[in-house]
Amino acid sequence: MNSICILRLSALGDVTHVIPVVLSLQEHLPGVRITWVIGKLEARLIGDLPGVEFVIFDKKAGRQGYAELRRSMKGRRFDVLLHMQVAFRANIAAALIPARVKVGYDKARSKDLHSLFINRRIAPVHGQHVRDALASFLEPIGLEAAPPRWFIPLREHDEAFAREHLDPQRLNLVISPCASHTLRNWPSDHYARLADYAIERHGMKVVLVGSPAEFELRFCAAIEAAMTRKAHNICGQDTLKQLTALLGQADVVVAPDTGPAHIASAMGTDVIGLFAASNPYRSGPYGSLKWCVNRYPEALQRFTGKTVEQARWGAKAEFEGAMEMVTVADVTAMLDRWVAEHGMGKETKQEPEAT
Numbered sequence: 001m002n003s004i005c006i007l008r009l010s011a012l013g014d015v016t017h018v019i020p021v022v023l024s025l026q027e028h029l030p031g032v033r034i035t036w037v038i039g040k041l042e043a044r045l046i047g048d049l050p051g052v053e054f055v056i057f058d059k060k061a062g063r064q065g066y067a068e069l070r071r072s073m074k075g076r077r078f079d080v081l082l083h084m085q086v087a088f089r090a091n092i093a094a095a096l097i098p099a100r101v102k103v104g105y106d107k108a109r110s111k112d113l114h115s116l117f118i119n120r121r122i123a124p125v126h127g128q129h130v131r132d133a134l135a136s137f138l139e140p141i142g143l144e145a146a147p148p149r150w151f152i153p154l155r156e157h158d159e160a161f162a163r164e165h166l167d168p169q170r171l172n173l174v175i176s177p178c179a180s181h182t183l184r185n186w187p188s189d190h191y192a193r194l195a196d197y198a199i200e201r202h203g204m205k206v207v208l209v210g211s212p213a214e215f216e217l218r219f220c221a222a223i224e225a226a227m228t229r230k231a232h233n234i235c236g237q238d239t240l241k242q243l244t245a246l247l248g249q250a251d252v253v254v255a256p257d258t259g260p261a262h263i264a265s266a267m268g269t270d271v272i273g274l275f276a277a278s279n280p281y282r283s284g285p286y287g288s289l290k291w292c293v294n295r296y297p298e299a300l301q302r303f304t305g306k307t308v309e310q311a312r313w314g315a316k317a318e319f320e321g322a323m324e325m326v327t328v329a330d331v332t333a334m335l336d337r338w339v340a341e342h343g344m345g346k347e348t349k350q351e352p353e354a355t
Helices: 012-028 040-046 063-073 086-095 130-141 156-165 188-200 214-226 240-249 259-266 286-291 296-304 327-346
Strands: 005-007 032-040 054-057 076-084 099-104 172-175 205-208 252-255 269-275
Touching: 005 012, 005 286, 012 032, 012 040, 012 076, 012 130, 012 188, 012 259, 040 054, 040 240, 063 086, 076 086, 076 259, 099 130, 156 240, 156 286, 172 240, 188 205, 188 327, 205 214, 214 252, 240 259, 252 327, 259 269, 259 286, 269 327, 286 327
Parallel strands: 005 032, 005 076, 032 054, 076 099, 172 205, 172 252, 252 269
Antiparallel strands: none
């Protein structure tokens, strides 16, 4: 194998899970040419991975996006395509990528005509984390599944941004409160109570982060307004690379099922994940499953009448009221556990009493 193309357009968390595959390919196939067809936003995060050619596919460009992809592929032929996305749009993109071997998902995880665009499949494994499924794409081409190791390139100015917004004398808690699907979001007043607790009980610095999207700006502002203590709100003020550096330098992160949780985990930072709308054992922060507050089984039973064992693997419980099943007491207790295990080595200073 001399040339391999990866097709994984989105989302941020999922493309983060593909990084171990790239690292394994580079280790076991020295000199292999790797091309990755990726979305525009996701390329801002990892589009500078060494030794990888990135072809950006703009899914919002409609037919023009496919025309540009066709032009990019003209005259090429890959030995292998790792077709890691089952959405119909990605399946059409796969048809434009010439490759002798096209590896895709097993039948149970195939949809939107995915089976028509592949000629090899990963093994069917029930109850598999998304990262492990993506890692197994190497097996049909004779390699071992990629181990969980990551590398996201950062520059000094990204690291400097993180240092500017964190306190080296205190434990730093970064809260990334917004998921792409609003039904995965915890209420803003719950975040406010958690943030106040972190400051009062553990002397933490609390940093609020989010994208420049209007909803996320309003959501972080609502958290800040509901607090009795002072948070450091930088929502909308960072780039993806700066956010990555910040998550990497933080002591602990709190987030629902969202891309920054996976980025933080990839950077080696513990994540207290908030899960009820989705199953953390399928899509939680891979290195922090022990720190996830998991109310998914109760939410699934309440809103669908099914147990985790009865439901399809990956079934969501995205219903109004599901995330409220994660209580503030659940999360503060998990934070206490984390501090007891990891946080006592850093000197902390208590905030002054609120006025």
